[in-house]
Amino acid sequence: MLRWLTAGESHGPSLISxxxxxxxxxxxxxxxxxQALARRRLGHGRGSRQKFEQDVISIHGGLRHGRTIGSPLAIEIANSEWPKWEKVMSADPVPPEDLLIDAGTGDEREIARNRPLTRPRPGHADLAGMLKYDLTEARPVLERASARETAARVVAGRIAAALLEQAAGIRLVSHTLSVGAVRVPEDAALPTPDDAPRLDEDPLRCFDxxxxxxxxxxxxxxxxxxxxLGGxxxxxAYGxxxxxxxxxxxxxxxxxxxxxxxxxxxxxxxxxxGDGFATAARRGSVAHDEILADPAAELGTARAANRAGGIEGGxxxxxxxRVRGALKPISTVPRALRTIDVATGEQASANxxxxxxxxxxxxxxxxxxVVALTLxxxxxxxxxxxxxxxIREHLAATVQRQRRIVGPGEAPAS
Structure with a gap:
């Protein structure tokens, strides 16, 4: 069993995986x-934070001389911008007057970041989190709800991907199918793991x-x-x-x-x-992946299609x-959406x-x-x-048993 947890806030001293x-x-x-974290920072449409915020990796356990040793892997991703947030996100109490001091830049925005966030943003966890955890402002919610947390998951996923490839020959690749209303053609070619460098270079990770x-x-x-925009x-996942x-x-x-x-x-x-919602519109006679005899295949069978996305019956x-995810447009809209100010109960524009x-x-x-972690x-x-x-030995033995079930040869043991 592989278990993983992340900890830390967006503007805290570090994230933990x-x-x-x-x-x-x-x-x-x-x-x-x-390198895995660098891939996460790529993409056209990213904000300024990706340019100045660096991911500083420290490994605190589970790895010795370039090999895992069986003990838990503990990884820290330090926040290079922490000095600007040390008072705002301090674990210990700070004097109220300290929150009225800028971070040494003389910039009024430095003081503004210290103010309570009482205008929750639609589409974020702000208001629901405030109500759930009995909070009077959104800062404690948005700091953990932020997508910055995914940096810790990308690190964990890179370890999982190494396990999959080295133990079982499983390799993954990801790409973009649509951005807003723009979508790749239905019959467009699918990338393979060997195409990952090309996808990393594309501004929107599009293979077409x-x-x-x-x-x-x-x-x-x-x-x-x-x-x-969303998409x-x-x-x-191959192999x-x-x-x-x-x-x-x-x-x-x-x-x-x-x-x-x-x-x-x-x-x-x-x-x-797989084809998901498109399959829902098909008749059963064309919706399923017929099984074909193929003596050249490892298990003696092949499929006429892959509409099921490689999974049947769980x-x-x-x-x-094949797994797809639909991402909504980012909730922090520069043209601020309507909300209320919880401090006054009055209508306001969102932070x-x-x-x-x-x-x-x-x-x-x-x-x-996350697919790598799940697999x-x-x-x-x-x-x-x-x-x-x-793992390799056990997997090889499993394949040998499966061959006897599907194809001619020695009957499986009773």
Whole structure:
């Protein structure tokens, strides 16, 4: 079982990523984690924060000389902007007058950041969080609800991706299907993991060269209008073996676990597995992936299509897993939306925190991370193993048994 937790606030001293159940023998370095975080900062439409805020990685346990050792991995991502927020986000009480002092710049905005945020932003956790936790301002809510938390998940996901590839040959790639109203054609080619460098270089992580410029124009138009955009991202997992997940209980179904992981990402409002909603409009005779005999395949079978997205009955079926997530437009709209000021009860304009115009490209990277974590957990559940070598042995034995069930040869033991 792979367990992971994150901790820390957006403008706190650091974020923490903690993984328990990581097997030994995964080859990993701090540079691998830095590169993963760099991918999260990419994308046209990102705000100024990505340019000046650096991710400083420190590994506090679980890794020795470039290999995991079986103990929990503890990773800290320091906030390079912490000096500006040390008083505002201090863990200990501070004198009220300290919140009226700027951070040494003489800039009135430095004082403004210290003021209570009493005008909750529509679309954010602000008001619901204030009411739930009995708070009179939104700062304690937005600091944890912020998408900045996903940096800790991207780090955890990079470790999970290394486990998947090194132990089972599973490789992932993510890309953007739509930004606002601009969408790649339905028959567009799908990327493979070998295409990841090209996707990292694209301004909106779009694999279709003809669609990417139109996406950029859509983002620029929204920015000029003082507005924001959402979109749809997709994660593809290649090389997933048959048998991850289970049909036997609701919480063991792999598609349900993946859906929960995607929906846990800030601003996600919808999930599809495979063709998802398009399949709902099809007749059953064309909706399902027919099984074909294929002696050349590892298990002796092939599929006529992959409309199910690699999962049937909550179990991986050996095809490419396809998971999509729909990201709503960013809630912090420069043209401030209507709200109330909880301090007075009067109508007001929402607080405007510095934000992106479009975060679809980084959302794809984040979705890739949570899919990796979910698949890694399912892999360990299926194969067991305290080390990479042991997982490989168990997986090889499983494949041998599956071959006897599907194709000719020795009958399975009773």
């Amino acid at each position: 903690l993984l328990d159940g990581v097997p030994s023998g995964i080859e990993l370095t701090s540079e691998d984690l830095r 060269a003809a669609t990417s410029p139109a996406m950029v124009q859509e983002v620029d138009a929204a920015k000029a209008d003082g507005d924001t 749809v991202v997709e994660v593809l 997933v073996p048959v048998g991850l997940g289970s049909h036997t209980q609701w919480d063991r179904r792999l598609d349900g676990r993946l859906a929960q992981a995607i929906m846990s990402i800030q601003a996600m409002k919808g999930v599809e597995i 179990i991986s079926n050996g095809q490419v897993i 405007h925190q510095r934000s992106d115009t479009c975060a679809v490209a980084p959302a794809a990277v984040i979705a890739e991370a 890694a957990d399912a892999l360990l559940e299926k194969t067991g193993g305290d080390s990479v070598a042991e």
